[in-house]
Amino acid sequence: QVQLVESGGGLVQAGGSLRLACAASGRTFNFYHVGWFRQAPGKEREFVAAINWSSSTTYYADSVKGRFTISRENAKNTGYLQINRLKPDDTAVYYCAARRVGASGSWFQFTSSDYWGQGTQVTVSA
Secondary structure, eight states, rough: OOOOEEEEEEEETTTTTTTEEEEESOGGGEEEEEEEEETTTOOOOEEEEEETTTOOEEOGGGGGTEEEEEEEEGGTTTEEEEOOOOOOGGGGEEEEEETTTTTTEOOOOOOOOTTOOEEEEEEEEE
């Protein structure tokens, strides 16, 4: 079992920045790939970014490339999502997920069988 807790969300003006954190406990963090997702009001949850267990590979949704940066510190059991030049359309609940290394399927294709946090709210005012 892996427990994930997101933090760092809040209310910010458009153009500002936030750094979200995903703290993991329960298992060795570097046995897992990490992903970030978001869900805006009335919309389905969407993929944002993913980073593999060693940080050697990252993957981003086209809509966030150039503004979002995913990273991780295995020694601290923590993943991060840096969000710059925030837009009102970025308003959503942001979730992190952990996918075990070696799980079937592509490493960045997180499913309901993976571990998920409870989310952190990001609200961007115009």
